[in-house]
Amino acid sequence: MELKIAIASGKGGTGKTFVATNIAVVLERMGHPVRYLDCDVEAPNGHLFLKPETGPAEPVTLLSPAQVDLDRCTACGRCVEACQYHALTLIREKVLLFRNLCHVCGACTLVCPTGAIREGEREIGKLIHGRRGPMEVHYGLLETGEGGMAPRLIRRVKRHAGEGINLLDSPPGTACPAVETVKDADLCVLITDPTPFGIHDLKLAAAMCRALGREPVVLVNRADDVNRDLKIYCKEARLEIIGEIPDDRKIAESYSSGDLAVETLPEYGSLFHNLAERLIRRAQNPERVRVPHNGNAISVLPNSGPGETLRKESPRAPRTKELVVISGKGGTGKTSLAAAFCALEGKIAIADCDVDAADLHLILNPARRAGGQFSGGNQAVIDPDRCTGCGACADHCRFEAVRPVAGQDKTVYAIEESSCEGCGVCAIVCPEQAVRLTPAVNGEWIVSDTRFGPMSHARLGVAGENSGKLVTLVRENKNFIAKQSGLDRALIDGSPGTGCPVIASLTGADYALVVTEPTVSGIHDLRRVLDVILFFRIPSGVLVNKSDINPEKADAVRHIAEEAGSDFLGMIPYDRRMTAAQVEGLSIVEYTDGPITDTIRTIWDKVRARCFETKE
Ligand code: SF4
Ligand code: SF4
Structure with a gap:
C-alpha cells in the first residue's frame, strides 16, 4: 500500500524537518518501506540529518522560450498579447524576452503564426536521489532566482513516491509550493509551537488543509506550559493534537549539530515510536474535514485608501x-x-x-x-455546458491544472484552482471557447x-x-x-x-x-x-x-x-x-x-x- 504523510507548518522554524527525519528513521526501524521526499525545494535540509549516500544530481529542465528568430518574426505582437506575465515586449518592432518573468507556459509559442519563438531547455533545479540503508531519500534543489518554478520541481520530487510510507517534508507557509506538496497527501501533520506566531500561522495552515479537503492533525513542538492559547485554539477549531514534543535544550543542541534525536537521545525513542504508530493509523483512516473552510476569508474592501490617494497626488513618491x-x-x-x-x-x-x-x-x-x-493574476474557468470533453486544454496545460470530471451524460473538464497559474493556454486551444480567464483574488x-x-x-x-x-x-x-x-x-x-x-x-x-x-x-x-x-x-x-x-x-x-x-x-x-x-x-x-x-x-x-x- 502507498501512504503519503505530509509534514507541514504555517511558518518555518517550527521543527518540521526535525520531526520528519526522526519519524522516517523510526518507521524504517519498525520495518516499513520508507521514502523521504523533501519537497522544501528552496531550502531542503532533511539530507543534512539523514545523511544519505547520494548519486549524481539529475538536472530538471523545462521547455522555455529561448530565442526569437528575427528572420521569421513579423512583429505582429500576438505573443506579447498572449503572455499574461508581461515577459515579452515589443520595442521598435523587436520582441524582447524577460526570462525572469516567464512562467514557461508555452502561450507565446502557441500563438506565434510564424514559429519564430524557439524553445530551449531551461534548468530550474536538480533532483538528488540517495539511500540511507533501505530508506529512499529524494530531494529537489531549486536554482537561485527560480522561485516561481518551485511547484513544478516539487511535482518531480513527488513522482518518486511509491509503495510503503512516503514522508513529504513540505515547504513552510500556505502558498503554492505547500499546496502542491499537501494536496494529495493521505494525512497532513501540522507542526507548530505554542507561541503567538506559531498559533497564528497554524490557523493559516489548517485553513489551507481544509480548503484542500484534508483534515489535518497538529503536532506541538517545544511544548511547554507558558502559553495555553494553542490548546484553546485547537479545541475551538476542532483540530486534533496528535502529540507533543517537549521544549528540551538537549534536542536543540543535538539538532544544531545535525544529529537525530532518536539516535542521540534514547529517552525520545518511545515518544517517536508511539507518534509514528498514531500517524500511520490516522493516515490509513483519513477523516472528513470537520470544519469546512470558508474561502480565503479576505474581506472585500474598496481598492483605494491613502496609498491610492497619494499615488494620484504624487505618482513618484521618493524612495526611502x-x-x-x-x-x-x-x-x-x-x-x-x-x-x-x-x-x-x-x-x-x-x-x-x-x-x-x-x-x-x-x-x-x-x-x-x-x-x-x-x-496578481488570472484564474481559468471552464463552462461545463460548452465543454465537449475533447481534452485539448488538459493536453496543453503545463501546470497539470485541468482534470476530467465525470458528468451526468458526458465527461467534461474542470480547472483545479490551486494549480492554475492563469496563463490562458487552455483558453487559446479550446475549440469551443469554453474557457474564460477571470481575475483571481490572491490576497x-x-x-x-x-x-x-x-x-x-x-x-x-x-x-x-x-x-x-x-x-x-x-x-x-x-x-x-x-x-x-x-x-x-x-x-x-x-x-x-x-x-x-x-x-x-x-x-x-x-x-x-x-x-x-x-x-x-x-x-x-x-x-x-x-x-x-x-x-x-x-x-x-x-x-x-x-x-x-x-x-x-x-x-x-x-x-x-x-x-x-x-x-x-x-x-x-x-x-x-x-x-x-x-x-x-x-x-x-x-x-x-x-x-x-x-x-x-x-x-x-x-x-x-x-x-x-x-x-x-
Ligand atoms: S479544450 Fe474546451 S472543449 Fe475541450 S475539454 Fe477543454 S474546455 Fe472542454
Ligand atoms: S488551467 Fe490555468 S495554468 Fe492551465 S493552461 Fe489554463 S490558465 Fe494556464
Whole structure:
C-alpha cells in the first residue's frame, strides 16, 4: 500500500524537518518501506540529518522560450498579447524576452503564426536521489532566482513516491509550493509551537488543509506550559493534537549539530515510536474535514485608501532608505528582532513583506487605516455546458491544472484552482471557447499605524499566487506612507528562503540584515541567501540568534559572513523572554532592560550606521 504523510507548518522554524527525519528513521526501524521526499525545494535540509549516500544530481529542465528568430518574426505582437506575465515586449518592432518573468507556459509559442519563438531547455533545479540503508531519500534543489518554478520541481520530487510510507517534508507557509506538496497527501501533520506566531500561522495552515479537503492533525513542538492559547485554539477549531514534543535544550543542541534525536537521545525513542504508530493509523483512516473552510476569508474592501490617494497626488513618491531583515530559513527570530529594531529606532516606516506568514502585526498591534484586494493574476474557468470533453486544454496545460470530471451524460473538464497559474493556454486551444480567464483574488493589502510609525502589510490568500508581486505592492505602499509621515528611513521584514518574495523584498534595498541560527540547517540556508545577496550586490550584515545553542557553529557563521564580504554584526544568546515578550504583544526591548536589550541595541547601532548614515 502507498501512504503519503505530509509534514507541514504555517511558518518555518517550527521543527518540521526535525520531526520528519526522526519519524522516517523510526518507521524504517519498525520495518516499513520508507521514502523521504523533501519537497522544501528552496531550502531542503532533511539530507543534512539523514545523511544519505547520494548519486549524481539529475538536472530538471523545462521547455522555455529561448530565442526569437528575427528572420521569421513579423512583429505582429500576438505573443506579447498572449503572455499574461508581461515577459515579452515589443520595442521598435523587436520582441524582447524577460526570462525572469516567464512562467514557461508555452502561450507565446502557441500563438506565434510564424514559429519564430524557439524553445530551449531551461534548468530550474536538480533532483538528488540517495539511500540511507533501505530508506529512499529524494530531494529537489531549486536554482537561485527560480522561485516561481518551485511547484513544478516539487511535482518531480513527488513522482518518486511509491509503495510503503512516503514522508513529504513540505515547504513552510500556505502558498503554492505547500499546496502542491499537501494536496494529495493521505494525512497532513501540522507542526507548530505554542507561541503567538506559531498559533497564528497554524490557523493559516489548517485553513489551507481544509480548503484542500484534508483534515489535518497538529503536532506541538517545544511544548511547554507558558502559553495555553494553542490548546484553546485547537479545541475551538476542532483540530486534533496528535502529540507533543517537549521544549528540551538537549534536542536543540543535538539538532544544531545535525544529529537525530532518536539516535542521540534514547529517552525520545518511545515518544517517536508511539507518534509514528498514531500517524500511520490516522493516515490509513483519513477523516472528513470537520470544519469546512470558508474561502480565503479576505474581506472585500474598496481598492483605494491613502496609498491610492497619494499615488494620484504624487505618482513618484521618493524612495526611502531601506533596511531589509531576512533569514535563509524560518524560525530564526527574524520578526522578533525586526520589531525590536523598530522600537529602538522609535519612528520608522515599516513594511512586512513576509506575506506568506506575516507575523509582525502580532507585536506591533497596528490600527488599520485602509486596505484592498490584491489580484496578481488570472484564474481559468471552464463552462461545463460548452465543454465537449475533447481534452485539448488538459493536453496543453503545463501546470497539470485541468482534470476530467465525470458528468451526468458526458465527461467534461474542470480547472483545479490551486494549480492554475492563469496563463490562458487552455483558453487559446479550446475549440469551443469554453474557457474564460477571470481575475483571481490572491490576497489583501493593508496600510496601518503602529506605535513606531506607519506600516504597510498584506495577507496572501491560501494557495495565493504571485507573492512576489504582492511584496512589490507592499513596498510601494510603504513609500507612500513614509512620504505622508515625512519619514526617509524604512525597515522591511522580508520573507525567509530564497524564492520570488525574497528577491522582491531585496530588490533595490540599501542594506540586508541576515538573521541566522547556529545549526547545520541554519548555516546551509545562510549560504544560499548570501548567494542571492551577492547576486544583487547589496551591502549586508549577518547576526547569529540563539548563539549559545552551538558556539562552534556560531563561530562558523562569523567566518562564512566574513568570507562573503558581509559585516558580522554580533551574537544574541538564546533567551526565553523573546517568547514571553511575544505573548505580551511587545518587542523584547520593550519587555526587558536586561543584557539581551543591550546586545540588540549595540547591533542596531552598527546596522543604522551602515544602512542609514553612510553616504550614497
Ligand atoms: S479544450 Fe474546451 S472543449 Fe475541450 S475539454 Fe477543454 S474546455 Fe472542454
Ligand atoms: S488551467 Fe490555468 S495554468 Fe492551465 S493552461 Fe489554463 S490558465 Fe494556464
